[in-house]
Amino acid sequence: MSLIVIDSVTKDFVAERTVSDRLRRRAAPALRAVDDVSLEVPAGQTLAVVGESGSGKSTLARLLVGLETPTSGRITVDGVAMSGPLTPAQRRSVQIVSQNPWSALNRRRTIGQSLALPLHAHRLVAGRAEGRARVTELLDTVGLREEYADRRPADVSGGELQRVTIARALAVEPRVLVLDEPTASLDNRVKAVVVSLLADLRERLGLTYVLVTHELDVAHYVADRTAVMYRGRIVESGAAETVFPSPRHPYTRMLLDARPQPDPGVPSGPGLPDPTPARRPAAGPGGCAFRGRCPHAMAACDEAVPPLATVAPGHHSACLLPAGEDAALASRVPS
Numbered sequence: 001m002s003l004i005v006i007d008s009v010t011k012d013f014v015a016e017r018t019v020s021d022r023l024r025r026r027a028a029p030a031l032r033a034v035d036d037v038s039l040e041v042p043a044g045q046t047l048a049v050v051g052e053s054g055s056g057k058s059t060l061a062r063l064l065v066g067l068e069t070p071t072s073g074r075i076t077v078d079g080v081a082m083s084g085p086l087t088p089a090q091r092r093s094v095q096i097v098s099q100n101p102w103s104a105l106n107r108r109r110t111i112g113q114s115l116a117l118p119l120h121a122h123r124l125v126a127g128r129a130e131g132r133a134r135v136t137e138l139l140d141t142v143g144l145r146e147e148y149a150d151r152r153p154a155d156v157s158g159g160e161l162q163r164v165t166i167a168r169a170l171a172v173e174p175r176v177l178v179l180d181e182p183t184a185s186l187d188n189r190v191k192a193v194v195v196s197l198l199a200d201l202r203e204r205l206g207l208t209y210v211l212v213t214h215e216l217d218v219a220h221y222v223a224d225r226t227a228v229m230y231r232g233r234i235v236e237s238g239a240a241e242t243v244f245p246s247p248r249h250p251y252t253r254m255l256l257d258a259r260p261q262p263d264p265g266v267p268s269g270p271g272l273p274d275p276t277p278a279r280r281p282a283a284g285p286g287g288c289a290f291r292g293r294c295p296h297a298m299a300a301c302d303e304a305v306p307p308l309a310t311v312a313p314g315h316h317s318a319c320l321l322p323a324g325e326d327a328a329l330a331s332r333v334p335s
Contacts, residue, residue: 002040003208004047004064004176009037009073011059033059035232036073038308041225043175046202046209048223048240050216050255056232057212061180064210065096077176088122095169099181101161105153111164112149115139118171138167142197159190163197170205179211183218195222216259220244228252231289234308238315248317250294288320296321 011034020026034056041047049057062068063075066082075082080090098104105114115135118124125131136146142163153161162182169177179198183191199222202209213219219226223240228251236249247253288294291301298320306318 001042003043003078004039004041004210005074005076006037006039006060006064007074007076009060009063009070009075010035011056011063011068012071032232034063034070037229037232037234039227039234039237041208041210043208044202044206045224046211046222048211048213048219048226049229050213050219050226051229052214052255054231055229057214057229058180059232060229061096061178061210061212064176064178065094066091067096092122092172093174094176094178095172095174096178096180097162097165097169097182099184101158101165101185102153104165105161105168107153109152110149111139111151111153111156114164115149115168115171118168122172124172134171138171139164141170141201142167157190159186159193162186162190162194166194166197166201170201174207176208176210179209179213181213181215182211183213183215191218198222216244216255228255233289233305233318234316235290235318236316237308238312242312242315246315248311248315249319250296250321251290254293288318 010032012030012032014030037056037060039047049060051057059068063070064077064082066086069083077090077094080086080093082094105111109117112132112135115138116125116131119131119134125134132149135149139146139148144160144163144167148156148160148164153164156164162185166177166182182198183194186194195218198209201207209222211219211223220240225238226240226243227234228236228243228249230251236243236247236252243252244256247256286302286304288297288301288306291297294301300320306320308316308318311317
């Protein structure tokens, strides 16, 4: 049984009505950030949600931790709906690690105070002495010495601060960590340390991860399964070891083409073309959202939203390319 179940979730954001809207008695425009998304994550596994900025990844992360309420659909963690009234224990079961550790912590508090706050708020420790001991244990869990408890956020590096935010998320003993671009603000050396730490913590503590990222190398390294989002919809999903080397959707292939090549002698792919006004899909329902940028777009792409169909065991793609043509995309992905 899957620990996390996302069932047909949609999230709309309604903009504030302008003066013109009021005078013309028009409804405020709505933006659909997440569109009919369904995913499952078994306990102990990592799901990577990848895509460009603005694809709806972070909104999905906020829905998972209950910071946003779905417009429709349902998200459950261990059978408990995340949008309803939750007990403190249920709220502790899912925690988030944000991409910006500097804004995630109160700069006026010491690191020890920031780590102790959730412990006392949820009554997980009795008294200051027990709280201090637990703070030291949390710091040790993420590879930091006890002395860091007396430092403030401005006194440590970005990588160390990100480890502190991970420790704070672990303070309430969650079952699920939602990692929202956890390495986006780090350099490559520090990024490798944090990624290795996250992989180690998952094994040691039996955690389940939902990793939201645009860094495909990180997703490929840590994920068991991956889901590719474009304009709020899942366009491809499957095992990470299958999707990355053998993409079946043109958008996934473009993401992979856009990766920088470490060897300057190996040419990069064509990358992600910008949609031209003439090919940009019209607003409103109907049609494939990617058709304005897709080099394989057909007339049928203007008519209906492609369903997420099975293209191989455990591998799904929302594309109207005939069988064989979509499989040929994999042979053109740079190694």
